[in-house]
Amino acid sequence: MVELNRARAEAALAGLWADGCRFLGTRTAILGGAMSWVSERHLVAAISNAGGFGVIACGAMSPDRLAEEITATRALTDAPFGVNLITMHPDLDHLVRVCLEHEVGHVVLAGGVPAGATIKALRDGGVRTMGFAPALALGKRLVRLGIEALIIEGSEAGGHVGPVSLNVLAQEILPHLRDVPIFVAGGLARGDAILSYLEMGASGAQLGTLFAASQESIAHDNFKTAFLRANARDAVTSVQLDERFPVIPVRGLTNNGTRRFLAHQAEILRRFQEGEVSREDAQLEIEHFWAGSLRRAVIDGDIENGSVMAGQSVGMVKEVKPVTQIINDLVDEAIQSLMQRKAG
Numbered sequence: 001m002v003e004l005n006r007a008r009a010e011a012a013l014a015g016l017w018a019d020g021c022r023f024l025g026t027r028t029a030i031l032g033g034a035m036s037w038v039s040e041r042h043l044v045a046a047i048s049n050a051g052g053f054g055v056i057a058c059g060a061m062s063p064d065r066l067a068e069e070i071t072a073t074r075a076l077t078d079a080p081f082g083v084n085l086i087t088m089h090p091d092l093d094h095l096v097r098v099c100l101e102h103e104v105g106h107v108v109l110a111g112g113v114p115a116g117a118t119i120k121a122l123r124d125g126g127v128r129t130m131g132f133a134p135a136l137a138l139g140k141r142l143v144r145l146g147i148e149a150l151i152i153e154g155s156e157a158g159g160h161v162g163p164v165s166l167n168v169l170a171q172e173i174l175p176h177l178r179d180v181p182i183f184v185a186g187g188l189a190r191g192d193a194i195l196s197y198l199e200m201g202a203s204g205a206q207l208g209t210l211f212a213a214s215q216e217s218i219a220h221d222n223f224k225t226a227f228l229r230a231n232a233r234d235a236v237t238s239v240q241l242d243e244r245f246p247v248i249p250v251r252g253l254t255n256n257g258t259r260r261f262l263a264h265q266a267e268i269l270r271r272f273q274e275g276e277v278s279r280e281d282a283q284l285e286i287e288h289f290w291a292g293s294l295r296r297a298v299i300d301g302d303i304e305n306g307s308v309m310a311g312q313s314v315g316m317v318k319e320v321k322p323v324t325q326i327i328n329d330l331v332d333e334a335i336q337s338l339m340q341r342k343a344g
Ligand SMILES: Cc1cc2nc3c(=O)[nH]c(=O)nc-3n(C[C@H](O)[C@H](O)[C@H](O)COP(=O)(O)O)c2cc1C
Pocket: 032, 033, 034, 035, 036, 038, 057, 059, 084, 110, 111, 153, 156, 157, 158, 159, 160, 185, 186, 187, 188, 206, 207, 208, 209, 210, 212, 308, 309, 310, 311, 312, 313
């Protein structure tokens, strides 16, 4: 009876994320969200080999570095994986060509609304494109531009975030946009939570924080230990001191760096008010504060001064697990939840 229930629950889950699995070409519709410095060949291949969908974070990589990373990832997995490109990258067209030349199956376009020409170039070359929908209208616009799948990422997520939670975005977008598969992201750490979004109409989920703390992640041990110690409330968004000097919200763990950033803004503000720096230079000085800081935390392990980007889900990271176990646990939690209901 239990076996039968499990088989039924597995079939129910398979049905719920069938569109997502079909789109990605995977066994589970779980995406490893691209994380600069973290999502390199080893983690990406581990996620894809475990039945999820790994995504290389191109970040600020040069076209040659990206080509090298794609080739190296392919040497570690036969399973499908994708590449995340930031649309503001100065060499975007060249990066697109690299993806085409290396026959990358899927490209995630992040960091703003991508140009129609970029989407077309990728689609014409047979690449499946994904984009971020921070609101319903933008999601519809992306679909009209030719984007084939969407990610809705709530403000609970790690890294650069929008202002709206996944809870609200899901209600605003999922019932009204049925044309393409939609993947939910931000603050997800359990399969039963993912299941609830699938039942609302999502086709899969994207997770970052959990994978950053996995065994296969190349993040420094200090970075992973910080994740193990942190509670959800420690993962906060960067604070902007003055509305004349916008700060892009980034969610990460509070540390010396986040405290010094406030003092830095206050000092720049004082110099601006006293006429020592122009508005433009003041803005640039604020923006430059975090240059190189993610690398400092992830690679060098300086978790006090670097940027320890993490989602609120960090509070649920209790141990450093292999990627396969992370994915299997998520699937199992979804299935257990379905089985309990069926049993009831
Ligand atoms: C350390 C870190 C770096 C990230 N870097 C990127 C990035 O370069 N590009 C991107 O599109 N998203 C980036 N993200 C967001 C993730 O891809 C993913 O959407 C997010 O982590 C999901 O929320 P979660 O952390 O609560 O699971 C980053 C997240 C983290 C934690």
